Amino acid sequence: MESSEAIRPEKMGPLVLKETWNTPGSLVSWERSENVYICRGERGGIAFLFLGDDMFRMKVFRGSVPDLTTSPAVLAECCIPHLFPEEEDDERLIFTTGAIRLIIDKATFLIRVENHQGITVMQQNLTSWNPRGASHAEYDMQPDSHFYGLGEKASFLDKRGEKYTNWNTDVFAPHLPEIEALYETIPLLIHMHGDLAYGLFLDNTGRSDFDMRSHGVAFTIGCDTGEYDIYFINGPEMKDVVKRYTTLTGRIALPPKWAIGYHQSRYSYMNQQEVLQLARTFREKGIPCDVIYLDIHYMDEYRVFTFDPVHFPEPEKMIAELRELGVRIIPIVDPGVKKDPRYEVYQQGVLNKHFCRRLEGDIFFGEVWPGTSAFPDFSDSRAAEWWGDLHKFYTDLGIQGIWNDMNEPAVFNESKTKDLDVMHFNNGRPVTHEEYHNLYGMMMSKATYEGLAEQLGGERPFVLTRAGYAGIQRYAAVWTGDNRSFWEHMAMAMPMVLNMGLSGLAFAGPDIGGFAHHTSAQLLVRWTQMGVFFPYCRNHSSIGTLRQEPWSFGEEVERILREFIGLRYRLLPQLYNLFREAETTGLPVIRPLVLEYPRDPYVANLCDEFLFGDNMLIAPVYRPDTEHRSVYLPKGRWLDYWDGEAFEGGVHILAAAPLHVMPMYVKAGSFIAEGPLKQHALEENGDAITFQLYGAETSEDFRAAFSLYEDDGHSFAYRKGEYSVLDVAAEGESDGLTFRWSYQTGAFRPRRETLRFELRYSAFQPEGIAGMKRRTLEQLDAGQTGWCLGESGGFLVQVEDRPEGGTLKVRAKDGNEGNSR
Ligand code: MIG
16 A cells, blocks of 8 residues: 555655745835835835934835844944935935935835935845745945955955855864855945945844855845845945944943953863963963963863862862962853753753743753753843853852853754754744854853853953854954964964954954964964954964963073063053954954055955054064065055164065064054053053154154053943043154143043153154253163163153143254164
8 A cells, every 4th residue: 555655745856946036026105104214115125214324224024014123233222213304206216314315216126325426335236035035135346346344254354256154153174265154143244345335234143145256246145034134334434334333233342451461271271280380380481361261171071150070179269379370260151051950050941941942842952062961042031141140150259251162052963053943032032043043152142241240240241252143242252263273274364353353343363373283383473473463362272282382382482472472461551442442433453454544555455464453564474484574564654663664655565574573563653552561461560651652753744642541451430430541642843842641531540650751763863851851761660750762772751640741842953863763
């Protein structure tokens, strides 16, 4: 007997019906409802919400009314729709804001944005969807189009000619240009063409794709599930796009200073003695370090919120001892909770229904380090709060930072993640994992950050994450996952982290020295030289690889690393200032040249050098056995950081770079704020500051200005006004140079009596200062005011640091045009 199985549909061969993609058709009608413009076509519609003059949201809908909820990426306060005047004729519907005109062609539903000069900024041709729920749209691309953003992606800076998928994936290997998806999803594409830049942000937490390769004159943005919900973000400069995108999705929270020091990690430091010994070695060797990481071996059989009773029997004692040395620990916390009926965290999760379940109610289990594990459903605020509260286990021990790994989430199975039909309860709006996937890691870090913030009683928490979605910058720093100790991966870290910076992730960095594979002396030196200028600075390596602590390759390497790590600590005031700028403007700490020099014809894809802030150009050596490299200097006057050699920009130069040197240049007429060398960021050896002015001139149009932000470096008191901003300025005159300084606000008082100004590589020879005595450096160091010629011949002045500020005039030697060094 046969059953109907005999005629299973598959036996009839593949289904030949072609999937048809639907478009909205022509614009049939439109209406305004609560400041939302709802435009209906023949088969679907688009709702337009103007979020100010420079930003609008387009939400495609197929039913009768649009669902205007957003993902948690978007800040609610940004989503208030504004009204702008509209005009309409037979062919077009036009909205005009203070910055742009949005023009909808009625017959085709084609959407165009032009600026007030009538130049087309953006054109969206077709919006379409298929019956299975995928949607996509096509946008015009120009012969001179360049693309940036998209967060953490492999390959070069300019994404023209590339295609990417967003599906947070644990890619242990390989991180190659052809890998379309890595750990993070930041669906922001910045399109620059001509003198214009704009951004498109697709707010979709399922799988999405950006294709700047396949269509020649167009690029496409699509998603597999959910509705097409896209934000137009106006420029005209790329900086405007970054600032606006970060008002929409939020900016980093100013980290505690210790989180921007040097961090040391390894998978794994195996026991308490090893960790303590490591900390002592840093101090004995005088290599600054703020944090040591505890990777998965610290736990009791990989149970999160536990310590292994044999290898880490006295965590509290260990942490207290480390604190004496000025070292903090950051333990790893993965989302997988071991299935073990005797384990309290598991019990609570099951009993209170905190774990991800299928619709029918059974918990989803997956294999990860602890074996069979359940995964908290962070979409549910109850579960998220529970998870946050669990961190009391760590904060009670004195821990202030947490490392979230495996939160794509990674599962050891064929799909590498949760089954797509697992549910996320989402506070009563259940969605499948397929629709939610890319949000999982961010919601874990959000729960962690919020839990820590609550428990730390006013101290700033630090969270590091591997996975994330747009907006993750509000909760965590991001490291770029399992790279390898390959020179290629060192080089790739530049475009990757630079694009992350353009995508709101101002606090990011790779594993310095490389995670997998074996590092080498040279690679570690070159990578550390570069890495100390990255916002996040951690040396991390995998089990089974050569050790890569700074002293692992003999004395010469150790000496160079000590010097460069020390340089990061001396530049902490400058670095911290850049973090504050990122918090207030969204601009990244390190920047591709194209962000600062968008009209320069050589920088659209330049990514083997970068800017630290806007005035230091860093040109790492990223090939073995290489002691020279070409460096491009954009327009302006640049001074070699090491010897003061001056260059007029717009040129490629050949820089000498013996192993102990990384080529670095400072823009003439700019300041760098340097502090004392510290062994850890909050070491109590004062807040001394030297304002170094580079390349000063005695010309009337020489002007330099800088503002330094300072606060206690670790608490949230700054949010209540306890910070200071010190403005310094220098003006050239025919016979010298005048410095002026004053505190904009001074509710926070730094720990110092004096301030220093230093002229480095000026174009004139300073002779002295009216009304101030010449001293020796020792006298200045002992606290006396006055001036002296510094060690390297630079001219140094020390003044009293009074709340009312002050002014001083440096006299130039008559007619002397010499170099003051
Ligand atoms: O590779 O916890 O990216 O930094 O050391 C498996 C062990 C899991 C991946 C992380 C890596 C970490 C490692 N983890």
